[in-house]
Amino acid sequence: MPTKNAVSNYEQEFYIDGIKVPGVTNIDGGYRISEEPINIIGKGFTYPLRQGPLVGNFNINKYFVGKDIFLDYINDNSFNGSINYDNKNFGFSDGYLDQYSITAGIGRIPSSSVNITAYGGIGAGVDSSGSKTPPALEIVNQGSISLNTDGYQSNRISDFSYNIRINRNPIYKIGSNTPVQVDTAFPIVQEMEVNMEIFQYEIDNINNYITSPKQHDVALSLKNPINNNLIETFNIYNARINNSSISSDANGVLNVALSYIGYINRSDRFYSTNF
Amino acid sequence: MTFIPYENVPLYLAPDGANGEYIFAESASISVNQPLNTNKQLNDNIFRICAYGDGSNLTYSSRNFNPNTLSKASVLLGPVGGPPQPLPTSYIKIEKDTKITFPGGKALYFDETIIPNGHDYIVSVYAKDTFNLSESEAQNGYFEGIYKYSSNSPIQGVMDVNFYINHENLQTFFNIPELINSSSLSPINEGKITGFLGEFCFHDAYLKSLSFSLSPNSLSQASASFDIYGKLKHSSTVNDSYFSSSLYRQQSIPHGSNSQIIGASTLGIDHPIAFDYNISVDRNARFECPVDVAVNDNSLTPTRVTKSNTVISMSIEGESLDTDLLSDGFNGKSGHLSASLYDLNYSSFGDSTTFSENNTNGLMHTFECKGVITNQSLSVDAEGHLVGSISVQQTVN
Numbered sequence: 001m002p003t004k005n006a007v008s009n010y011e012q013e014f015y016i017d018g019i020k021v022p023g024v025t026n027i028d029g030g031y032r033i034s035e036e037p038i039n040i041i042g043k044g045f046t047y048p049l050r051q052g053p054l055v056g057n058f059n060i061n062k063y064f065v066g067k068d069i070f071l072d073y074i075n076d077n078s079f080n081g082s083i084n085y086d087n088k089n090f091g092f093s094d095g096y097l098d099q100y101s102i103t104a105g106i107g108r109i110p111s112s113s114v115n116i117t118a119y120g121g122i123g124a125g126v127d128s129s130g131s132k133t134p135p136a137l138e139i140v141n142q143g144s145i146s147l148n149t150d151g152y153q154s155n156r157i158s159d160f161s162y163n164i165r166i167n168r169n170p171i172y173k174i175g176s177n178t179p180v181q182v183d184t185a186f187p188i189v190q191e192m193e194v195n196m197e198i199f200q201y202e203i204d205n206i207n208n209y210i211t212s213p214k215q216h217d218v219a220l221s222l223k224n225p226i227n228n229n230l231i232e233t234f235n236i237y238n239a240r241i242n243n244s245s246i247s248s249d250a251n252g253v254l255n256v257a258l259s260y261i262g263y264i265n266r267s268d269r270f271y272s273t274n275f
Numbered sequence: 276m277t278f279i280p281y282e283n284v285p286l287y288l289a290p291d292g293a294n295g296e297y298i299f300a301e302s303a304s305i306s307v308n309q310p311l312n313t314n315k316q317l318n319d320n321i322f323r324i325c326a327y328g329d330g331s332n333l334t335y336s337s338r339n340f341n342p343n344t345l346s347k348a349s350v351l352l353g354p355v356g357g358p359p360q361p362l363p364t365s366y367i368k369i370e371k372d373t374k375i376t377f378p379g380g381k382a383l384y385f386d387e388t389i390i391p392n393g394h395d396y397i398v399s400v401y402a403k404d405t406f407n408l409s410e411s412e413a414q415n416g417y418f419e420g421i422y423k424y425s426s427n428s429p430i431q432g433v434m435d436v437n438f439y440i441n442h443e444n445l446q447t448f449f450n451i452p453e454l455i456n457s458s459s460l461s462p463i464n465e466g467k468i469t470g471f472l473g474e475f476c477f478h479d480a481y482l483k484s485l486s487f488s489l490s491p492n493s494l495s496q497a498s499a500s501f502d503i504y505g506k507l508k509h510s511s512t513v514n515d516s517y518f519s520s521s522l523y524r525q526q527s528i529p530h531g532s533n534s535q536i537i538g539a540s541t542l543g544i545d546h547p548i549a550f551d552y553n554i555s556v557d558r559n560a561r562f563e564c565p566v567d568v569a570v571n572d573n574s575l576t577p578t579r580v581t582k583s584n585t586v587i588s589m590s591i592e593g594e595s596l597d598t599d600l601l602s603d604g605f606n607g608k609s610g611h612l613s614a615s616l617y618d619l620n621y622s623s624f625g626d627s628t629t630f631s632e633n634n635t636n637g638l639m640h641t642f643e644c645k646g647v648i649t650n651q652s653l654s655v656d657a658e659g660h661l662v663g664s665i666s667v668q669q670t671v672n
Contacts, residue, residue, distance in 0.1 A: 021468045036494070038301075038439075038494075038528065039281075039299050039301065040299050040300055040301060040439075041281050041282075041284050041286055041301070041303060042281075042282065042283070042284055042286060042297055042300075043282060043283025043285070044281070044282035046299075046575075046671040048618065049494050049528055049530070049619070049634075050492070050494075050530070050532070051492070051493055051494060052492055052493070053491070053492040069603055095360065124580065168657075171546070171548065171660065172491030172492055172551075173532070173547055173548055174489050174490070174531050174535070174536055174548065174550055175491075175532070175533060175534055175535045175536070175547075176492050176532070177492065177532050180546045181546075183660070185658060212295075235509065248646055251469060
């Protein structure tokens with residue numbers, strides 16, 4: 001009988017606060033210890049010593065196959081997570097969501113990626129597995145995604161990406177290795193890029209920005225194509241276009257790429273139920 | 276002599292008459308300062324011609340200068356009609372060819388180098404151009420000599436050290452005498468230290484101040500400043516066997532991860548995010564006049580350096596401050612802070628034979644400040660938090 005010397009993908013599970021996360025395609029996580037060499041006069045290097053907190057990072061890529069549980073953490077709440085395999089685990093505690101991205105295009109399932117910074121323990125022995133019920137599987141397709149904004153209802157969107165960046169500000173105190181407080185550093189930045197095949201759309205002259213910069217609300221909705229149930233909406237209120245480009249080639253049609261950016265303030269978040 | 280890399284420049288300190296220790300220091304500097312002042316007097320720069328000639332006649336006669344025929348002249352210094360005045364003794368030297376400027380762009384030059392001695396009433400000057408010097412112009416000459424300098428306080432050196440606190444070096448060298456090690460409090464020992472920095476030996480160094488800071492998750496470095504009153508000598512015979520780790524006894528460094536600030540909660544701060552400690556003392560050097568004729572080396576070194584006005588101060592930053600301060604009267608609100616320095620407190624450290632590190636001591640030292648709150652502040656900036664700051668100060672002796 002051959003010896004087992006690797007852990008296959010189907011033998012791994014990823015959990016967040018007791019919920020098995022569905023649709024995960026890739027995880028990488030780890031920590032980095034920041035050490036500073038102690039150099040002294042009369043000798044030179046002596047030994048390195050830790051200079052800075054112990055912080056870990058996890059990056060997760062997954063398919064968007066239903067309501068995404070990571071979106072519950074675009075706030076000041078922390079969470080734990082772990083990769084469990086062969087009765088072992090590698091996990092983190094006191095994790096905070098730093099970035100969430102979703103991309104979609106014609107003919108493919110939307111995919112999302114998540115960046116997490118962990119301020120608590122990282123490594124073996126942190127087990128977040130559990131039996132809580134995960135969100136229902138709902139796979140969207142290109143027909144159940146809609147982008148609502150002014151200007152291009154009659155143009156065809158070929159692909160888009162949405163990204164939300166949440167900077168964290170940990171506060172450490174003397175005598176403690178973990179932060180006493182981790183705050184969201186506002187504003188939270190939202191970015192969206194849209195590529196579309198245009199029919200009627202016309203890009204503004206850049207000089208118009210000088211006298212009348214435009215901003216409007218953008219809403220990206222993902223629905224269940226079977227029952228038309230709304231799964232998630234990503235709103236950017238008062239979004240401003242900060243990048244416009246047009247491209248054409250001999251074998252294709254005219255394409256326009258638009259980039260939006262928006263900001264969420266601390267007070268906005270309490271009045272808005274979703275982003 | 277070539278530039279010496281820092282690895283070959285140890286700092287060695289020793290209490291007077293005892294064995295010393297190589298200091299776990301990141302940087303050190305020695306500077307020597309000699310405060311000197313010039314002996315300026317009024318009208319030092321004014322060159323007034325009373326008369327020409329040997330001084331037998333005090334009447335000024337207008338004179339034509341010509342570089343070809345009448346270039347040189349002896350002049351009697353002073354106001355017209357007398358009395359004659361010598362060159363000022365505030366100058367150590369007036370060099371030959373020093374320019375004397377008169378109104379109208381006219382100029383004369385000293386014909387010889389003069390070291391003023393208080394009797395230089397007549398000097399020789401010459402001209403490079405043709406001009407006539409009237410009586411009024413001759414009273415308004417201007418020149419610049421080289422001033423004499425004299426000291427107005429002792430020659431004194433300063434040594435600044437950035438180092439890592441350890442048990443032994445703290446008690447022995449960086450202790451404003453006996454305050455840190457209060458169990459052996461003695462007003463007599465004034466803590467003279469000798470040592471060398473690389474090949475430069477110094478004597479009669481006295482600790483002036485010690486300070487350190489603590490930050491979360493960061494190692495703690497201290498700094499100390501010494502006054503040096505003794506000699507500074509270069510000696511290439513200083514033993515170079517110091518290039519050996521075994522000479523450095525220090526194996527632990529205080530760190531903010533485990534160090535503790537005690538007493539902050541009573542001042543309204545539960546989460547200290549920064550801490551500063553400073554102890555300083557005034558040093559008063561007593562010099563004695565030499566009993567023989569001339570100043571000698573011994574008279575340049577103080578016979579005693581006393582200490583006075585020792586002040587300990589601590590400041591702490593955190594999430595709040597003491598709101599009762601303004602309502603507690605004018606005699607100061609007492610504050611008691613202590614800082615316990617810990618290393619990283621490893622339970623073990625791998626192969627201890629190849630590393631000089633162990634960092635397993637845990638508590639390294641505790642510093643205290645029992646005084647009054649002298650300052651509080653609140654501050655906030657964009658993208659930051661509201662931070663309170665409290666300073667406590669204790670005066671000793």
